[in-house]
Amino acid sequence: MDVHISLEGRGDLAAQVYRQLLDAILDGRLRSGERLPPTRELARRLEISRNTVAVAYDRLVADGFLIGRAGAGTFVSAEPVRGRAAPKGVVRPRAFWRELGTAANVAPARYDFRVGVPDARLFPMETWRRLVARELRVGLATYDDPSGYEPLRDAISRHIGISRSVHAGPDDVLITNGAQQALDLVGRVLIEPGTTVAVEEPGYPPARRLFRSLGARVVGVPVDAEGLDVSAIPRAASLVYVTPSHQFPLGTPMSLARRAALLAWAERRAAVVIEDDYDSEFRFGERPLEPLQSLDRAGRVIYVGSFSKTLLPMLRLGFLVAPASLGPALRAARQLSDWHGDVPTQAALARFIDEGLLARHIRKATREYAARHALIAETLAGEDRLRLIPSAAGLHVCALFAPGVSVRPAPDLAVEQLDAYCGETPAQPGLVLGYGAIGPHDLRPGLRLLTDSLKPGSLKPASLETASLKPA
16 A cells, blocks of 8 residues: 555644545545555654554544454455545536537447447457557657657558558658547637538537537538538638548548539638548448549648547547648647657557558458448348448448338347437438448348338438438
8 A cells, every 4th residue: 555645744643644544545545455554664654653653543443444454464444435526516617518418329239330330350459469569668768749659650641642642741640549639639720719610411420519619610511412512611611521532421422523612612712621531441442532632732631530440449549631831730739738649559550551461451351341331232222211322431331211211229229320410400310330340240130120120200301412312
């Protein structure tokens, strides 16, 4: 036991020792069964008489908080002591945080169609352990550059240059704790209270909530079969967040014409576009269209990526590529936020990329996810109550309900409703089905349970333009 005790003045020292040990027990810092130091040792440490410590111990024994064992020492009572909660207090957060709370996740189930969860069984965990252990032995024990570990920035710039045609060197890359921190850093640098930010509708809820938390006025812009409707972006918008490669959650790519229109709009309005390349690594069809970042000639695009879906969410590794004019501010924001990420993990990922292991893992995982995607498409092809929206990448598909159809709850089934991804206008009713969390053997019976759970209902299609998306 090494609980801190601080004595003040020369008053009743036994009472001070008693009170501080009692507080440690009630707070849970001293746990049931934990051994206290001998009275002689604690007295020497505190520079007081042994008798003073013995008096404090005796009071705690008499009160039932300690128990003495002959020849063994003094221990915290085996009776469980419930830790005391922090004071409730009167301080209140801003209204936004009182309303928001913590976003609830869909509860796991046997047939788990949660969105955004990769299959951890596909990840080469033993290889990863070896790489991390090697970096821990090296002992990288100093503060790192806020931009991130330089060899990883170099590896990422080459990786996204080859796989996604992104134009970036190591100095253009900033490592983050996932895509969410990348969005947070961009928001800190560009958003002032009242700034209008345009987001896709339906779209990625964590981004919408993040921008609102920074004081932005967030406006949803409709998405149709070609992607974000550029003509519907509000004139006041100075920042636009899009997922053009694999629109989240609908899964459709933004057409080349829309990409050109969005870039022209950004240049004309002196606005910034955040391009979140969501799920672009797992692609089952033809090569995707060029990212906005590679088409951008005016320096208006910030490219955001993440390894949370490619590797494992628990690793919390992402990155952003920004125009050079924003680099110093973004690095300063990262330093003020948490200085830098986990250097050994970043070093391990650099080796994972450089040794070709990331590319190998992506190829393997893509084959598996493509098979699951094809099975879902095949199963739902003859289902007239659900209309599958075509997609050729990622870890989920979106399916629209036919008029009047809904899904009844089932205890073994975890699915997400399309409406949950809308901030303003309810979407046409439908489902967003992830296929990373569900095992391949559970996929077919899970789909059977899902279709068996479909029932006629009173839901009516809303006016959102997703109704114009052609089913597969």
